[in-house]
Amino acid sequence: MSNLKWRLIGIGGLTVLAAFLLFPRNKTVQQRGSDGVLRETVQRHVPLRYGLDLQGGMHLALEVDDSKQVVANKSEAIDRALKTVRNRIEGFGVSEPVIQKAGSDRIIVELPGIADQDRALAVVQNQAFLEFKITDETQALERVLPRLDAIIKDKKLAPATASTPGTPTPGAPKGLQGLLTSADSGKPDSSKKVAAAKTDTTSKDSLQLNAGGALSNLIQQGGMSGEYFVETANVATVDRFFTDSSVKAALPPAREVLWGTDSTVMGGRTYKSLYVVDSRPIITGEFLVDAKPNTSPLEGTIVQFKMNNVGGRRFRNETGKHVGDYMAIVLDKRVMGRPPVIQSAIGTDGQITMGGKDLAAAQDLALVLRAGALPVPLKVAEIRSIGPSLGQDSINKGMRAAIIAVALVVLVMVVYYRLSGLLAVGALAFYVLFTLATLAGFDAVLTLPGIAGFVLSIGIAVDANVLIFERIREELDRGKTVRTAIDEGFKHAMPAIIDSNVSTILTAAVLYQYGTGPVKGFAVTLIAGIVASLISAIFIVRTFYLLWLQRTRGTQTLSI
Amino acid sequence: MLRILHGTHYDFIKWWKHMAILTAIWIAIGLVLFFARGRGFNYSIEFTGGTLMQAQFAKATTDDEVRGALTQAGFPHAEIQQFGSPVDYTVRARPEEQGTTVAAGDSTSKQIERALKAHFGDTNVRIVRTEFVGPRVGEELRRNALIAILISFGVTLIYLAIRFEWRFGVAAVVATAHDILTTLAFIMMLHLEISLTVVAAILTVIGYSLNDTIIIFDRVRENLKKQRKESLRDVMNRSINETLPRSIMTHATTLAATLALLLFAGEVIRPFSWVMAFGIFTGTFSSIYVATALLLYIEQRWPRRSGESKGTARALAEDRRQGRADKMATR
Numbered sequence: 001m002s003n004l005k006w007r008l009i010g011i012g013g014l015t016v017l018a019a020f021l022l023f024p025r026n027k028t029v030q031q032r033g034s035d036g037v038l039r040e041t042v043q044r045h046v047p048l049r050y051g052l053d054l055q056g057g058m059h060l061a062l063e064v065d066d067s068k069q070v071v072a073n074k075s076e077a078i079d080r081a082l083k084t085v086r087n088r089i090e091g092f093g094v095s096e097p098v099i100q101k102a103g104s105d106r107i108i109v110e111l112p113g114i115a116d117q118d119r120a121l122a123v124v125q126n127q128a129f130l131e132f133k134i135t136d137e138t139q140a141l142e143r144v145l146p147r148l149d150a151i152i153k154d155k156k157l158a159p160a161t162a163s164t165p166g167t168p169t170p171g172a173p174k175g176l177q178g179l180l181t182s183a184d185s186g187k188p189d190s191s192k193k194v195a196a197a198k199t200d201t202t203s204k205d206s207l208q209l210n211a212g213g214a215l216s217n218l219i220q221q222g223g224m225s226g227e228y229f230v231e232t233a234n235v236a237t238v239d240r241f242f243t244d245s246s247v248k249a250a251l252p253p254a255r256e257v258l259w260g261t262d263s264t265v266m267g268g269r270t271y272k273s274l275y276v277v278d279s280r281p282i283i284t285g286e287f288l289v290d291a292k293p294n295t296s297p298l299e300g301t302i303v304q305f306k307m308n309n310v311g312g313r314r315f316r317n318e319t320g321k322h323v324g325d326y327m328a329i330v331l332d333k334r335v336m337g338r339p340p341v342i343q344s345a346i347g348t349d350g351q352i353t354m355g356g357k358d359l360a361a362a363q364d365l366a367l368v369l370r371a372g373a374l375p376v377p378l379k380v381a382e383i384r385s386i387g388p389s390l391g392q393d394s395i396n397k398g399m400r401a402a403i404i405a406v407a408l409v410v411l412v413m414v415v416y417y418r419l420s421g422l423l424a425v426g427a428l429a430f431y432v433l434f435t436l437a438t439l440a441g442f443d444a445v446l447t448l449p450g451i452a453g454f455v456l457s458i459g460i461a462v463d464a465n466v467l468i469f470e471r472i473r474e475e476l477d478r479g480k481t482v483r484t485a486i487d488e489g490f491k492h493a494m495p496a497i498i499d500s501n502v503s504t505i506l507t508a509a510v511l512y513q514y515g516t517g518p519v520k521g522f523a524v525t526l527i528a529g530i531v532a533s534l535i536s537a538i539f540i541v542r543t544f545y546l547l548w549l550q551r552t553r554g555t556q557t558l559s560i
Numbered sequence: 561m562l563r564i565l566h567g568t569h570y571d572f573i574k575w576w577k578h579m580a581i582l583t584a585i586w587i588a589i590g591l592v593l594f595f596a597r598g599r600g601f602n603y604s605i606e607f608t609g610g611t612l613m614q615a616q617f618a619k620a621t622t623d624d625e626v627r628g629a630l631t632q633a634g635f636p637h638a639e640i641q642q643f644g645s646p647v648d649y650t651v652r653a654r655p656e657e658q659g660t661t662v663a664a665g666d667s668t669s670k671q672i673e674r675a676l677k678a679h680f681g682d683t684n685v686r687i688v689r690t691e692f693v694g695p696r697v698g699e700e701l702r703r704n705a706l707i708a709i710l711i712s713f714g715v716t717l718i719y720l721a722i723r724f725e726w727r728f729g730v731a732a733v734v735a736t737a738h739d740i741l742t743t744l745a746f747i748m749m750l751h752l753e754i755s756l757t758v759v760a761a762i763l764t765v766i767g768y769s770l771n772d773t774i775i776i777f778d779r780v781r782e783n784l785k786k787q788r789k790e791s792l793r794d795v796m797n798r799s800i801n802e803t804l805p806r807s808i809m810t811h812a813t814t815l816a817a818t819l820a821l822l823l824f825a826g827e828v829i830r831p832f833s834w835v836m837a838f839g840i841f842t843g844t845f846s847s848i849y850v851a852t853a854l855l856l857y858i859e860q861r862w863p864r865r866s867g868e869s870k871g872t873a874r875a876l877a878e879d880r881r882q883g884r885a886d887k888m889a890t891r
Contacts, residue, residue, distance in 0.1 A: 117669075383692040384691045387689060389616075389688060397829075398826075400824045400825075405821070449832065451829075452821055452825060456814070456817050460768070474802075496779075503767070503771070504767040506716065507766055508767070511763050514708035560561060
C-alpha cells in the first residue's frame with residue numbers, strides 16, 4: 001500500500017519536473033532589424049533547441065590559413081582568433097550563435113537563421129587588417145617590366161599560346177590602347193571613377209608599357225600613378241605571374257603589388273584594378289577606436305572611422321608629408337575603392353568609400369573594423385547552410401512520421417496485449433514527455449536525424465514492455481496467480497532489459513563522442529530515449545499494474 | 561489472449577548451414593558490386609569533400625536542363641540528382657572541379673548559384689541548402705566513423721564478457737560484424753549514399769541487433785541454469801523458440817516506426833530509413849543464425865574446463881552423449 005503511494009509520488013514528481021523543464025520561458029534575443037539597428041526582443045518559447053538543419057542557418061568550420069604565411073602555434077592563434085570572431089558575431093546580431101573551438105586548430109561557428117551565406121562568411125572570415133599606403137609615383141613597375149617579362153619567358157610561366165582566343169589583349173596592344181581612349185571619350189559619364197581616370201590619362205601617357213612581353217601585354221596603365229588595369233579574363237594569369245617567387249624577387253624594392261576591389265567597365269570590357277604601393281604602411285588599423293557606416297550623397301556608402309589620439313597624431317604627420325599623393329586604403333591586402341588624393345593633413349577621422357556596395361556591406365565592414373583584426377587569416381574548412389523553408393519542411397515531415405509511428409505502435413500494442421497494451425501506451429505518453437524534457441534539460445539540440453532517432457526509439461521503447469508481457473504470459477501459463485505472474489514477469493525480464501539497453505547506450509555514447517553535428521544530436525536523442533523508456537516501461541507500467549490489482553481485488557484473470 | 565508463434569518447437573539450428581550459404585551469397589553480391597562499380601561506395605560529400613547544393617525550381621525541370629546550365633559555368637562533371645520531387649534537385653561538385661570564374665575569387669557554390677539563376681531566371685531558382693566540405697575534414701570524418709564503429713565493437717565485447725562470458729561476447733560481435741557486412745551489401749545494391757546519418761543508422765542497427773542477440777543469450781544463460789537433461793543445441797533451440805513471440809512483436813513495432821520514417825519523413829532522411837528497415841531484418845536474422853549457431857560452435861570447439869560453468873558442461877556432455885557434437889563441429 002505505502003509502496004504504491006511512493007510510486008505515485010515518484011511519477012508525479014518526475015512529471016512535474018518534466019513539465020517544468022518544458023515550460024515555455026522568456027528569452028531576450030538580439031536581432032538586427034532591416035534598418036541595421038540591433039534590437040533586443042523578448043521571445044517566449046518551449047526551451048527545445050532545433051538544430052540548424054531544422055530551423056535553417058549556417059554551420060561553419062574555420063581553420064588557420066597557412067598557405068600564405070607560416071603560423072607557428074596554430075592552437076594559440078586560434079584562441080586569439082576566437083575572441084575576434086566572437087566579437088564580430090555578437091555585433092552581427094544573430095540569436096543564439098555558437099562560437100567554439102573544436103580540436104586544437106578549428107573554430108566552429110553556428111549561426112541560426114542566417115540566410116545570406118556570403119555576408120556571414122565575409123564577416124567571420126575577413127581578417128580586417130587595415131593599412132594605409134601611398135601609391136607608387138616612381139613608375140617602379142614600368143622599369144622592371146622587361147625583366148619580369150624575361151623571367152616569365154624563361155620559366156615558361158605563360159600559357160603556351162599567350163593569346164588565348166577571345167581575349168584580344170595579348171598581341172594587340174595598340175588595339176587595346178585605342179579601346180581605352182575611345183572608351184574614355186565615348187562614355188565620359190560611365191562612372192565617376194572613369195571620369196577621374198580620364199583627367200589623369202591625359203597628363204600621363206600610359207602607352208609606353210607595351211613591350212610585347214607576356215606580362216606587359218596584359219597590363220595597362222590606369223588613371224593615376226601606381227594604378228593599372230587588367231582585363232577580368234586575364235586576372236588569374238596575372239595573379240599567377242605575381243605569385244611566382246622569381247617574379248616576386250624581381251619586383252621593385254619596398255613596393256608591393258595589390259589588387260583593387262573595384263572593377264571598371266570600358267568599351268564593354270571589365271577591368272580589374274591593380275596597384276603598386278609602398279610596402280610600408282603610413283599607419284595601420286591598430287589605432288582605430290570606432291567605425292560606423294554612413295551614406296554620403298557624393299560618395300555613396302562609406303565607413304567613417306575614428307583613430308585614438310596617438311594614431312591621429314601619427315596619421316596627421318604622415319599625411320602632411322604626402323599632400324598631393326594618392327593614399328590606398330588596404331584591407332586584407334586588397335585596395336578598397338580608388339585611392340583618394342590627400343588634400344591636406346588628416347587627423348583622427350577618416351573614411352573608406354565602399355564603391356557600389358550597399359549599406360549592409362558598409363555595416364559589416366564597420367563591424368569587423370570595430371571588432372579588430374584577426375591575428376591570422378582563416379579559411380573555411382566546412383560550410384553547411386540550410387534555408388529556413390527546407391528546415392520547416394523537415395520539421396513537418398518528421399512530425400508527421402512521428403505521429404504515424406506512434407499511431408501504428410499503439411495499434412499493434414493494444415490489439416495484441418489488450419488492457420496491458422493500453423497500460424504500455426499510457427506509459428508511452430510519459431515516455432515522450434520524459435524524453436523531450438531530458439533533451440530540454442541537457443540543452444540538447446534536436447536535429448533531423450535526432451527526430452528519426454526519436455521515432456525509432458518509440459518503436460524500440462515498447463520492447464521492454466513486450467519482454468515483460470511475454471514473461472507474464474509464460475508465468476500465467478505455468479498456472480501462477482495474476483499477482484505472482486506480474487511480479488515474476490517483471491523480475492525475470494529484468495536482466496535481458498538491462499543488458500540489452502546498456503549495450504545500446506554504450507554504442508550511442510561512442511556515437512556521441514565521435515560524431516559531429518546532426519549525428520551527435522541523434523546520439524543524444526537515442527540515449528535520452530532509452531533512459532526514458534526504461535523508466536516508463538519498468539516503473540510506470542508496474543505502478544499501473546499495482547493500481548489495477550488494488551482496484552480489482554482478488555481477480556483471477558489478466559487481460560494481456 | 562491473442563498469440564502469435566506461441567509454444568513453437570522449430571529446429572532453427574538445423575538450418576544454420578543453409579542460412580550461412582544464403583548470407584554469404586548476399587555479401588558476395590555486395591562485394592561484386594563494390595568492385596564492379598570501380599569507385600566502391602557512394603560516399604556523401606561529408607566524406608569526399610566538395611560542394612553540394614539543393615535547389616528548388618519554380619517549375620519542374622530535367623537533369624539535362626540543369627546539366628546544360630552547369631556545363632556552361634564549367635562544371636561538366638557535377639552530379640545532378642532529382643531530390644524527391646521534380647522541382648527539387650541536388651547538384652554535387654567534386655573538390656577538383658573549379659568552374660570558369662574561380663579566378664574572380666568566387667566560391668564553387670556561388671558559381672553554381674549564379675549559373676542556375678542565369679539559366680532559369682533569378683526568381684525561378686531558390687537555393688535551399690548548401691554544403692561545402694574541405695578535403696581535410698572529409699578525411700577526418702571518415703577516420704572518426706571507422707574509429708566509432710571499432711570502439712563500439714570493443715566496448716560491446718568487454719561488456720558482454722563481463723555480463724556473460726567471453727564466448728558470448730565473441731559470438732555477439734561476429735554476428736554484429738555480419739550485420740555490418742550485409743547492410744553494406746544492401747547499401748551497394750540500392751546504391752545509397754553513405755553519409756554521416758547513414759553511419760549513424762548502421763550503428764543503430766548494431767545496437768538493435770545486439771539487443772536481439774542479448775535477449776536470446778539471456779534465455780540461453782537462464783535455461784542452462786535449469787536442471788534439465790538437455791543438449792546445448794536443444795537449449796539454444798528452446799531459447800530461440802521461447803523468445804520468438806517477443807522477437808516478432810518488437811520487430812513489428814520497430815518496423816512500424818521505420819516504415820513511418822521511410823514513407824513520410826522525406827527525402828533527406830530516406831537513406832537512413834532504408835538502412836534501418838533492412839537492419840531490423842538482418843539483426844533478427846543474425847541473432848538466430850549467426851550469433852546462436854556460432855555460440856554453439858565455439859562452445860564445442862573450445863569447451864569449458866570442468867567447474868567453469870556447470871550448466872554448459874552438463875549440456876555439452878549431453879551433446880556428446882547424443883553424438884551431435886560432430887555434426888556441428890565439422891568445418
